[in-house]
Amino acid sequence: MQDVSPPEFEKRQQILNLKELLNTIDDDKERLKKLRELNFKMMEFNIMKGRPLYLENFADYEQRIFEKFTGS
Numbered sequence: 105m106q107d108v109s110p111p112e113f114e115k116r117q118q119i120l121n122l123k124e125l126l127n128t129i130d131d132d133k134e135r136l137k138k139l140r141e142l143n144f145k146m147m148e149f150n151i152m153k154g155r156p157l158y159l160e161n162f163a164d165y166e167q168r169i170f171e172k173f174t175g176s
Contacts, residue, residue, distance in 0.1 A: 112152050122138055126138055
């Protein structure tokens, strides 16, 4: 794997582990919790890699981030 530093590698492993875990969870609440965690880790990974951040790809966080920056 090229262009991946140790912190990025660790974050990538966390993402892969969460994806595998999601396939085994039957409880909807727990699944949603892990899905949100996965989305957050993917967002962190993209930021670490210097990739642009498109909030529409993270619907769970888009409204909260908007409210934080606008004071709404």
